[in-house]
Amino acid sequence: MNPVLQVQGVSKLFGDRAILCGLDLELPADSTTVLLGANGTGKTTLMKLVLGLERPDSGTIRVAGLDPMRDASAVRARVGFVPDRPDVYSWMTPRELFAFLRPQYPRWNRTIESRLVERLSIPLRTSFATLSRGEAAKTMLVAALAPQPDLYLLDEAFSGLDPLVRDDVLAAFLAEIDLSGRAALIVTHELDLAARLGDRIAILANGRIAACKSIEELCGVDEGGGGGGDQPRRLKQALSDVLEGSAA
Amino acid sequence: MKHIELYLWKEWRDQRTGIFGLILVVPILFVLAVLAWDSNRVATVLDPGLAAAIGALTALLVFGADLIPGEVRRARVAFLERLPAGLERAFTAKLVFFVAVTLFAAIYAMSVAVGLHALQGTSSAVPFLDAIRGQFVLPAIACALWIFAVSAWVPHGALAFPAAAIVIALLCSPAWFFFGPDSILQPTSGELRAFCALSAIGATVSAWFSFVRGYRFGRAPAHAALLGAVVAVLSLLPAWSWCAWRWHAAHTLDPHSDRFEISSAWLSEDGSRIFLNATNYAQNTPPDKVIWRGVRVDLKSGAWQSAASRVLVAEYAPGSASPARRVRSMILNGLENRIGDAHDEMVHSIKGSTGLVQDRNLPTASELGLDEHFRIQYWLGMGLMVNEVGKLNNSIFFDPFRKRTFDSAEIYASSPNLDRLSTCIRPGSWLVPRGLHRPREYELFDPDTRASTPATGWNAKDFLGPVLGDGRFLVVDSDGICIYTPETGARDRLTVRGELPGPVKYVWASPWTNAPLSRFQPQFLSLDGHEFETLARLDVEHNEIVTAHAARGRVRLVAYEDANTVLALEDQRTIVRLRFGTTDREVVFPRD
Numbered sequence: 001m002n003p004v005l006q007v008q009g010v011s012k013l014f015g016d017r018a019i020l021c022g023l024d025l026e027l028p029a030d031s032t033t034v035l036l037g038a039n040g041t042g043k044t045t046l047m048k049l050v051l052g053l054e055r056p057d058s059g060t061i062r063v064a065g066l067d068p069m070r071d072a073s074a075v076r077a078r079v080g081f082v083p084d085r086p087d088v089y090s091w092m093t094p095r096e097l098f099a100f101l102r103p104q105y106p107r108w109n110r111t112i113e114s115r116l117v118e119r120l121s122i123p124l125r126t127s128f129a130t131l132s133r134g135e136a137a138k139t140m141l142v143a144a145l146a147p148q149p150d151l152y153l154l155d156e157a158f159s160g161l162d163p164l165v166r167d168d169v170l171a172a173f174l175a176e177i178d179l180s181g182r183a184a185l186i187v188t189h190e191l192d193l194a195a196r197l198g199d200r201i202a203i204l205a206n207g208r209i210a211a212c213k214s215i216e217e218l219c220g221v222d223e224g225g226g227g228g229g230d231q232p233r234r235l236k237q238a239l240s241d242v243l244e245g246s247a248a
Numbered sequence: 249m250k251h252i253e254l255y256l257w258k259e260w261r262d263q264r265t266g267i268f269g270l271i272l273v274v275p276i277l278f279v280l281a282v283l284a285w286d287s288n289r290v291a292t293v294l295d296p297g298l299a300a301a302i303g304a305l306t307a308l309l310v311f312g313a314d315l316i317p318g319e320v321r322r323a324r325v326a327f328l329e330r331l332p333a334g335l336e337r338a339f340t341a342k343l344v345f346f347v348a349v350t351l352f353a354a355i356y357a358m359s360v361a362v363g364l365h366a367l368q369g370t371s372s373a374v375p376f377l378d379a380i381r382g383q384f385v386l387p388a389i390a391c392a393l394w395i396f397a398v399s400a401w402v403p404h405g406a407l408a409f410p411a412a413a414i415v416i417a418l419l420c421s422p423a424w425f426f427f428g429p430d431s432i433l434q435p436t437s438g439e440l441r442a443f444c445a446l447s448a449i450g451a452t453v454s455a456w457f458s459f460v461r462g463y464r465f466g467r468a469p470a471h472a473a474l475l476g477a478v479v480a481v482l483s484l485l486p487a488w489s490w491c492a493w494r495w496h497a498a499h500t501l502d503p504h505s506d507r508f509e510i511s512s513a514w515l516s517e518d519g520s521r522i523f524l525n526a527t528n529y530a531q532n533t534p535p536d537k538v539i540w541r542g543v544r545v546d547l548k549s550g551a552w553q554s555a556a557s558r559v560l561v562a563e564y565a566p567g568s569a570s571p572a573r574r575v576r577s578m579i580l581n582g583l584e585n586r587i588g589d590a591h592d593e594m595v596h597s598i599k600g601s602t603g604l605v606q607d608r609n610l611p612t613a614s615e616l617g618l619d620e621h622f623r624i625q626y627w628l629g630m631g632l633m634v635n636e637v638g639k640l641n642n643s644i645f646f647d648p649f650r651k652r653t654f655d656s657a658e659i660y661a662s663s664p665n666l667d668r669l670s671t672c673i674r675p676g677s678w679l680v681p682r683g684l685h686r687p688r689e690y691e692l693f694d695p696d697t698r699a700s701t702p703a704t705g706w707n708a709k710d711f712l713g714p715v716l717g718d719g720r721f722l723v724v725d726s727d728g729i730c731i732y733t734p735e736t737g738a739r740d741r742l743t744v745r746g747e748l749p750g751p752v753k754y755v756w757a758s759p760w761t762n763a764p765l766s767r768f769q770p771q772f773l774s775l776d777g778h779e780f781e782t783l784a785r786l787d788v789e790h791n792e793i794v795t796a797h798a799a800r801g802r803v804r805l806v807a808y809e810d811a812n813t814v815l816a817l818e819d820q821r822t823i824v825r826l827r828f829g830t831t832d833r834e835v836v837f838p839r840d
Contacts, residue, residue: 051330054465077332087327091261100254104332 002065003028004151004183005050010059011207012045019045021207022059027151027183033212034198035187036239041204043187044084047153050185051079064150077105080144084156086136090129094122094139098146105147112176113146119172134165141169145176152177152184158193170196191239195231203242211242218242251333255341259315263349266310270353274303275360282364294361303357304392307350312396314405315342316459317469321404325463335460342459343452346396386444391416393451397480400458401473415477419484420447443487450483501541501554502528503838509820511540515807521546522806522815522823522837526554545823550839610763616646618653629715630764631673643668647695649675654695663700666691674719679703679712679734688712692734705737713755714773716788717766722755722773729755729775729793746784746795746829750777758783758805770811774803783816785828796826797833 005027012020019042027033037043048054049061052068052075061068068075088097094117102108117124120138128136137157144152158166170193177184186197194201195215202212211218219234260267281293292298319325319338328338391412398415399408435443457479462472502508505528513524525540542555610632613622618634622644625633632646634653643656660668665682672679677692680700687708691700713722716731723732723739729752730739757765758772765771771786775795782798783805801819808814812828815836825834 048466053326053330073332073334076330076334081330087324089258089262089322089324089327096261100258101331103251103254 003062004064004181005185006060006062007046007050008060010046010049010056010061012042012049012054013057018207020049020056023204023208025202025209025212027185029181029183030179031200032177032179032184032186032198033200033202034194035185035202035204036189036191036194037204038243039189042207043204044155046204047081047155047185047187050151050153051076051081077107077147078150079153080147080149080151081153082137082140082144082155082157084159086128086140088128088140091127093125093127094131094142095124097128097139097143101143101147105149107148108146109148110146112148113142116142116145116172116176119175120168134161134169137161137165138169138172141173145173148178150182152182152186154184154186154188156187156189158188159190166193191232191235195235201235201238203239205243210245251337252341252344255333255337256345258338259341259345262318263311263315263345267349267352270303270306270310271356274306274353274357275364278357278360278364282368294364296358296361299361300354300358301388303353303355304350304388306357307353308392308395309409311349312346312392313399313408315346315396316400316455317402317405317408320463320469326466329464335463339456339459343396343455350392386441386448390444390447390451393448393455394419397451397455397458397476400455400462401469401476403469415480419450419480420487439490446484446487450480453483454480497528498539500528501526501543503552503821508838510817510823511820513806513815513817513823515809515815519809520548524823524837545837547836550837552837616648617651618646622646622653627762627764629672629674629679630717630719630766631671631678645671645673645695647673647678649673650695659695659698662698663691663693666693666700672715672721674715676719676735679715679721690734703734703737705732705739706734711754714757714765717764722765722786724752724755728752731788731791740791742786742791742793744784744793744795747798747831748775748777748782748795749780749798752777770808772805772808772814774805783814783826783828785811794828796828797824797831 003026005025007023007025010020010023011018023042023046025033025046035043035046045054049056050063050068052072055069063075064078066075066078092100098113102110102113116122116138120142122135122138122142123131126135128139131139137160141157144154158169161169174197184197186194188194188197198215200212200214201218203210215231215235218238219231278294278299282290285293293302319328325335329335394416395408395412398412399405401415402408402411454476458472458476462475463469497505497507503526507528509527509529511525511527513522515522522545524543524545526543527538527540529538543552544555545552610624610627613620613624613634616622616624616632621637622634623637624646625635627633628645631648634644634646635642636644645654645656645659646652647654656668656671660666663680667681667684670681671693677694680691680693682689682691689708690703690706690712692703693700707725709726710732711724712732713724713729715721719733721732721734722742723730725739727741728744729742731742732739752775754776756774756776757763757768758774765773765786771788773784773786773793775782775784775793777798780798780800781803782795783803784793784795786793796814796816799818802817804817806815806817806823809825814826814828816824816826818824822835823837825836826832
């Protein structure tokens with residue numbers, strides 16, 4: 001089966017500064033990949049490149065076989081994107097946002113929309129200006145899940161939320177995300193979240209993917225039977241090892 | 249236009265507060281104007297056209313200038329860009345919304361004005377768009393679209409107006425050649441419409457590139473401005489090229505152009521050259537703005553050379569008492585104008601448009617034996633109109649045969665029906681037309697007795713031509729051209745030798761100086777038929793008129809080379825050499 005996302009040899013410079021240098025990454029169907037990396041390593045840039053919001057200086061990107069530069073509209077209809085901060089109009093209410101987005105996404109599922117709105121208790125008639133941070137994040141998540149995209153892109157979507165809300169949102173995400181034939185790329189700095197969400201971890205360093213492995217491969221098999229609670233610590237250690245190795 | 253309604257709804261939601269504000273504020277402002285001002289000023293403000301303009305301008309200020317910068321300022325471009333419909337739909341919706349809200353504001357403000365008129369019990373007398381204001385609509389649309397376009401180049405809508413003013417001034421600078429107060433290139437209505445249409449299209453395309461391409465990939469307004477400016481320049485290149493072509497055409501002399509025209513021509517002293525004033529007039533150029541250029545033509549080779557400004561010759565009359573071929577230095581309006589073979593700079597420009605000074609064949613007061621306080625005005629047949637220096641509105645006739653002056657108002661006091669200013673002074677009785685309009689009857693008027701009798705044998709359908717030296721007249725009647733004696737009614741028929749394509753309607757003295765024909769030798773005539781004009785030479789001794797080649801258009805005598813050969817200006821664009829008694833026609837300028 002073709003990968004949902006295929007990034008080959010992508011480089012991106014901002015002025016003289018190289019953010020991405022020949023980056024390769026493939027997201028197979030039915031997978032959730034968590035992208036880890038230090039601040040400023042190009043995680044958000046990679047997402048923008050995938051969405052066609054930036055032009056790569058070299059390399060190719062394919063989303064479900066489509067070029068984001070040439071088929072921008074089709075690619076964006078196949079990608080569910082959650083930004084780190086809601087970027088919609090402050091006067092918009094969730095109801096208006098969904099009404100605005102719905103016709104633009106051919107596979108928008110109103111059932112998913114309604115179910116999530118109900119589950120996450122989203123106030124439909126309150127404008128983003130008065131929604132809480134958590135409510136706004138929930139709304140953006142619904143806007144990304146309801147289109148049933150081929151690729152989910154979550155850019156620090158769960159950061160800044162209080163733990164209760166975050167768990168709530170995370171549970172909803174995990175319950176509603178349908179990965180059959182689809183893939184998700186999640187950017188986060190929270191290792192416990194990465195350990196919970198990802199079945200693969202990609203580590204971005206020096207403009208390249210320094211490692212892209214399953215959690216088990218990256219952290220080693222938990223022989224001591226310590227359970228998942230130890231995974232973030234081991235993930236942190238693995239991340240340090242990879243980053244040090246990459247720096248060397 | 250898929251999803252356009254979504255984006256229109258988005259714009260409406262984005263701007264509805266402002267629209268409601270506009271709906272509220274316009275009537276309040278108008279009512280305040282009604283309460284505060286006198287009826288005249290109120291009538292001006294409540295003029296429907298002006299009210300509509302105020303409404304449209306307000307919409308332009310509030311919405312048009314900030315539709316795009318507003319998105320940039322609130323950092324919502326990235327949101328619009330990441331949606332499947334992209335920035336294209338957003339732009340289209342913004343443009344449609346901008347047009348719609350401007351139209352709405354104009355119509356709304358106009359309706360409020362009309363409503364207030366109705367409440368006041370007055371009617372809005374001025375129509376919404378009369379012919380004069382109608383011509384400003386297209387430029388206004390173009391300017392509005394430029395403001396919209398330039399708003400995409402600046403980070404804040406408030407900067408859009410000054411920036412648009414600069415951009416319009418720069419991009420439309422070629423148009424100033426057309427519209428400027430000293431413009432020689434008055435645009436045609438078609439050109440004006442085309443320029444406005446091109447400008448409107450250019451502004452729209454520029455706005456599209458600025459917003460859709462310029463802000464792509466999260467770029468800054470500076471990039472959008474650069475891209476929009478490049479597109480604006482490219483889109484206005486056709487207009488610039490057209491302006492340049494018009495400018496070039498107006499400043500370059502092409503004798504073979506359809507727009508080539510000669511206004512006047514003179515033969516040089518030695519007969520080897522012709523000096524003329526010519527132009528390639530630009531379409532719609534006002535007469536006082538036409539650029540006339542002096543041209544020197546070598547008659548032998550046909551080679552020609554143009555100068556930067558016009559030829560001015562104060563005195564020249566072929567066949568006059570002075571040398572026939574003469575182009576001489578003289579003082580005119582205090583500026584020296586030298587024209588002649590000795591000077592390469594054949595032309596010196598002169599302020600004002602003096603042209604050929606009126607008949608220099610006029611005798612001086614002393615030559616006529618008059619006091620110096622008399623000033624000679626113009627010929628009246630063989631006599632002269634004079635006036636006294638320092639006196640206004642006095643018309644005094646000088647009869648050279650009686651050698652005395654007559655106060656015209658006094659001698660004609662009992663003959664109010666006579667057109668005294670068309671008096672033909674001649675030996676014996678004067679010939680004076682009765683009434684001002686054709687067909688004309690003529691009276692023989694004796695200035696001594698102030699008695700008048702009808703000209704004998706005159707037919708109202710006849711045409712009275714120039715007076716001859718003996719006081720008789722050339723007349724065109726139903727049988728042709730004859731010499732007419734008004735005292736007896738005698739008509740001595742003239743034979744015509746040479747080409748004459750049809751019956752002659754009018755006969756004039758050819759030099760066009762208003763001087764009596766008798767002062768010229770040879771005596772050249774212009775014969776005017778229904779569809780032709782021709783030059784002719786009068787031979788009174790043999791009762792004969794000898795014609796030259798007849799032209800379909802106007803023919804004007806320029807100079808004569810000998811009694812049988814003349815140079816003439818045909819149709820205001822060709823100098824030809826004609827020979828009397830033949831159909832010879834040789835083009836002297838411009839040659840192929």
